[in-house]
Amino acid sequence: MDYTKLNCPPFTAEEAAMIVSTRIRVGRNLADFPLGPGISKEQRDKVVELVSTACKSFTGELEGTYYALDSMTDA
Numbered sequence: 621m622d623y624t625k626l627n628c629p630p631f632t633a634e635e636a637a638m639i640v641s642t643r644i645r646v647g648r649n650l651a652d653f654p655l656g657p658g659i660s661k662e663q664r665d666k667v668v669e670l671v672s673t674a675c676k677s678f679t680g681e682l683e684g685t686y687y688a689l690d691s692m693t694d695a
Contacts, residue, residue: 627694 631639650670653663668688675686 650667653659653667659667668690672686672688675684678684
Protein backbone atom coordinates (compact mmCIF):
# COMPACT_ATOMS: atom_id res chain seq x y z
CA MET A 621 0.00 0.00 0.00
CA ASP A 622 1.27 3.44 -0.89
CA TYR A 623 0.19 5.95 1.77
CA THR A 624 0.88 8.84 -0.62
CA LYS A 625 -2.04 7.70 -2.78
CA LEU A 626 -4.57 7.87 0.09
CA ASN A 627 -7.30 10.43 -0.43
CA CYS A 628 -7.88 11.64 3.13
CA PRO A 629 -9.57 14.91 4.09
CA PRO A 630 -7.27 17.34 5.91
CA PHE A 631 -7.62 17.88 9.64
CA THR A 632 -8.90 21.21 10.88
CA ALA A 633 -6.44 23.14 13.05
CA GLU A 634 -8.52 22.19 16.11
CA GLU A 635 -8.45 18.49 15.21
CA ALA A 636 -4.74 18.53 14.43
CA ALA A 637 -4.00 20.19 17.79
CA MET A 638 -5.65 17.26 19.60
CA ILE A 639 -3.39 14.63 18.01
CA VAL A 640 -0.44 13.93 20.26
CA SER A 641 0.52 10.52 18.88
CA THR A 642 -0.88 7.66 16.86
CA ARG A 643 -0.45 3.93 16.95
CA ILE A 644 -1.37 1.20 14.53
CA ARG A 645 -2.02 -2.23 15.92
CA VAL A 646 -2.12 -5.25 13.68
CA GLY A 647 -3.93 -8.30 14.93
CA ARG A 648 -4.42 -11.51 13.01
CA ASN A 649 -5.45 -15.10 13.34
CA LEU A 650 -3.77 -16.40 10.21
CA ALA A 651 -0.70 -18.02 11.70
CA ASP A 652 0.57 -19.33 8.36
CA PHE A 653 1.15 -15.86 6.91
CA PRO A 654 3.71 -13.17 7.79
CA LEU A 655 2.70 -9.58 8.50
CA GLY A 656 3.46 -6.38 6.63
CA PRO A 657 6.43 -6.23 4.28
CA GLY A 658 7.21 -9.89 4.86
CA ILE A 659 4.19 -11.14 2.91
CA SER A 660 4.35 -11.87 -0.81
CA LYS A 661 1.71 -10.96 -3.40
CA GLU A 662 0.75 -14.63 -3.69
CA GLN A 663 0.32 -14.88 0.09
CA ARG A 664 -1.80 -11.68 0.16
CA ASP A 665 -3.99 -13.14 -2.58
CA LYS A 666 -4.41 -16.33 -0.54
CA VAL A 667 -5.34 -14.30 2.57
CA VAL A 668 -7.98 -12.42 0.56
CA GLU A 669 -9.33 -15.75 -0.72
CA LEU A 670 -9.48 -17.23 2.80
CA VAL A 671 -11.12 -14.14 4.29
CA SER A 672 -13.62 -13.88 1.43
CA THR A 673 -14.59 -17.54 1.84
CA ALA A 674 -14.97 -17.14 5.60
CA CYS A 675 -17.10 -14.00 5.23
CA LYS A 676 -19.45 -15.76 2.80
CA SER A 677 -20.27 -18.26 5.55
CA PHE A 678 -21.54 -15.60 7.96
CA THR A 679 -25.27 -15.59 8.66
CA GLY A 680 -27.72 -13.38 10.48
CA GLU A 681 -26.40 -10.11 11.85
CA LEU A 682 -22.90 -10.79 10.52
CA GLU A 683 -24.03 -11.56 6.98
CA GLY A 684 -22.99 -9.05 4.34
CA THR A 685 -20.75 -8.43 1.38
CA TYR A 686 -16.96 -8.53 1.62
CA TYR A 687 -15.13 -6.04 -0.58
CA ALA A 688 -11.42 -6.71 -1.05
CA LEU A 689 -9.34 -3.51 -0.96
CA ASP A 690 -7.77 -4.22 -4.33
CA SER A 691 -11.18 -4.34 -6.00
CA MET A 692 -12.44 -1.03 -4.61
CA THR A 693 -12.35 2.24 -6.51
CA ASP A 694 -11.77 5.79 -5.27
CA ALA A 695 -14.94 7.32 -3.87
